[in-house]
């Protein structure tokens with residue numbers, strides 16, 4: 114009898130998991146198709162933010178990086194950002210764990226549910242473009258869901274430039290020509306801020322012995338540093354390292370902020386608020402609590418792991434469903450036979 118009940122439970126569990134994750138996956142795909150029209154790097158949003166900032170000498174913006182699977186922490190951050198009500202938010206990348214359709218769908222759905230009330234822009238991180246474990250580059254999800262990889266706009270008295278070094282390589286010549294052209298055309302703009310995911314300077318991280326780990330954090334990009342020389346850059350904001358750090362290289366401030374929710378390398382979870390007031394620029398670190406909600410984790414797992422598997426292995430799932438149903442039928446028949 115014990116054996117019958119065990120098989121019955123196994124069969125029912127398999128069917129429930131498959132059906133629930135399929136339902137959850139389809140619900141997210143159907144209901145979360147697009148973000149608010151002020152979220153993302155689409156040309157319309159860039160035009161709108163530039164118009165909104167015209168003539169402003171005093172404003173604030175928030176920078177947050179590396180949120181990945183830490184949706185509860187990210188959500189807590191968005192609630193606080195909504196209260197602070199900055200002019201806009203810059204996300205420094207690594208907002209999904211894997212650059213796959215269902216990871217992007219889940220992220221877009223969650224971001225929509227968080228109801229960010231101010232414009233939000235994104236630079237891509239390595240997790241947002243690599244399809245693990247194959248590591249081949251897949252950029253179509255970012256482009257479709259969040260717009261252009263590189264962008265720039267003038268907001269009031271400040272220039273903002275978002276750049277793409279998500280593939281963990283130094284910037285190529287085309288990118289540096291693009292950057293120089295923007296800096297040249299906006300030479301007279303009072304403040305200049307650049308945003309990217311991977312640090313273009315050596316952070317001197319010696320924490321782990323893995324060569325990859327060291328290389329990613331301690332990669333110097335002298336061509337980038339030379340390109341921005343002489344333009345009076347106020348700050349280059351970077352992420353990838355899950356912690357907080359400030360460095361000055363060639364007289365330029367580099368602010369590393371990657372404490373948005375991904376597992377930490379150092380320090381605590383946080384985001385940064387930057388205040389621009391005429392000639393003055395200052396920033397403040399806002400700490401966030403570590404939060405872990407079972408229900409959210411369960412939903413994340415169901416969608417990005419189980420439903421992802423189901424969607425990629427439809428035939429195998431149907432076979433599994435039939436097999437589980439047969440187990441249930443056989444178990445019920447055995448149970449009835451024994452009961453008689």
Ligand SMILES: [Fe+2]
Nearest residue numbers: 207238239353
């Ligand atoms: Fe990263």
